[in-house]
Amino acid sequence: MRSLLLIPLLASLTLPAMAGDNTPDDAPVYGPRLEGFDYPWSLHRFELDSQQQSLEMMYMDVAPQGKSNGETVVLMHGKNFCAATWESTIKALTQKGYRVIAPDQIGFCKSSKPQHYQYSLHQLAANTNALLSHIGIERATIMGHSMGGMLATRYTLMYPEATHQLVLVDPIGLEDWKAKGVPWQSIDDWYESGKKASAEKMRTYQKETYYAGQWQPEYDRWVEMQAGMYRGEGRDINAWSQALTYDMVFTQPIVYEFxxxxxxxxxxxxxxxNTAVGKGLASKEIQKTLGHYDELGPKIAEQIPASTYVHFEDLGHSPQVQAPERFHAALLKWLNQGH
Incomplete structure (x- = not known):
């Protein structure tokens, strides 16, 4: 296994808009593994053998600015996110002396997207633990957002001795959607719907869910990061990876183990x-019962033995992007308490 600096990325390509859609002619087109989208820090490559195939897990390893405090934070991205989305959080943490490791999980963004892979939260946690062992990190603060919150929880349950403390940011999986009445959908159906992904659809969803009905121009970068992979030759493999991982998060609830x-x-x-995987598949009556984070948050916090609960009444699914100064103030206050 090796850790190498990734060669400089190619500039993003542009392709003409397809007939009948609203894609601008100059919209970015990224490669199957997000080639062309620049990350804010150098990328490293972790080569691993998993499920009888050789894979690459890309990650950022960002040193503290100034004096190190000797601690490491590992950041786990969400399902519709990448390691790069943690940019402002990485800056905030490294400015306070933390070393930060931010990987792209297998199946996402710049990491390998195998056609055949048995995705599970356990497998992704094991991959991450192998990465950390490879670079000599024995114990770290594990922090996850959205799907990354599910993964961070699973990681902590699997590797408690390697986890100093846990931070969950709007994690999905605070409820069991299937048990609450959301019907199962086949991977093939997830795949077909995924191939129809567009920046317009992503922007509409993100505005209402990630940013509580608000929109700022800087959010477009994260829309285009995802949409650009669906405009080029990587559309099908990205839609397939997303379909496999939708099935993973839907069928592997974590809510019973907090x-x-x-x-x-x-x-x-x-x-x-108001995030709830598969909500659109459910009846109107069931939809009304799903994704109430203002109720789910305190309920789950009560179940976690040594928990601190912080909530923002006016923010949505991505508080670290929507209100970074407020979010990082709360995060650093807790970290500085020296748990």
Missing amino acids: GDLKVPTLLIVGDKD
Whole structure:
């Protein structure tokens, strides 16, 4: 296994808009593994053998600015996010002396997207633990957002001795959608719907869910990061990877295990968040019962033995992007308490 600096990325390509859509002629087109989209820090490559195939897990390893405090934070991205989305959080943490590791999970963004892979939260946690062992990190603060919150919880349950403390930011999986009445959907159906992804659809969804009905021009970067992979030759493999991982998060609930966490845990929630995987497949009556983070947050916090609960009444699913100064003030206050 090797850790190497990635060669400079090619500039993003542009392709003409397809007939009948609203894609601008100069919209970016990124490669299957997000080639052409620049990350804010150098990328490293972790080569691993998993499920009888050789894979590459890309990650940023960002040193502290100035004097190190000797601590490391590992950031786990969400399902519709990448390691790069943590940019402002990485800056905030490294300015306070933390070393930050931010990987792209297998199946996402710049990491390998195998056609055949048995995705599970356990497998992704094991991949991440192998990466950390490879670069000599024995114990770290584990921090996850959205799907990354599910993964960070699973990681902590699997590797409590390697977890100093846990931070969950609007994690999905605070409820069991299937048990609450959301019908299962086949991977093939997830795939077909995924191929129809567009920047317009992403922007509409993100505005209402991630940013509580508000929109700022800087959010477009994260829309285009995702949409650009669907405009080029990587559309099908990205839609397929997304389909496989939708099935993963839907069929592997974590909500029943929060009481088993043994490390200090910070749960941060935007009360306006309304995320619920598969909500559109459910009846109108069931949809009304899903994704109430203002209720789910305090309920889950009570189940976690050593928890601190912080919520923002006016924010949505991505508080670290929507209100970074407020978010990082709360995060750093908790971290500085020295759990």
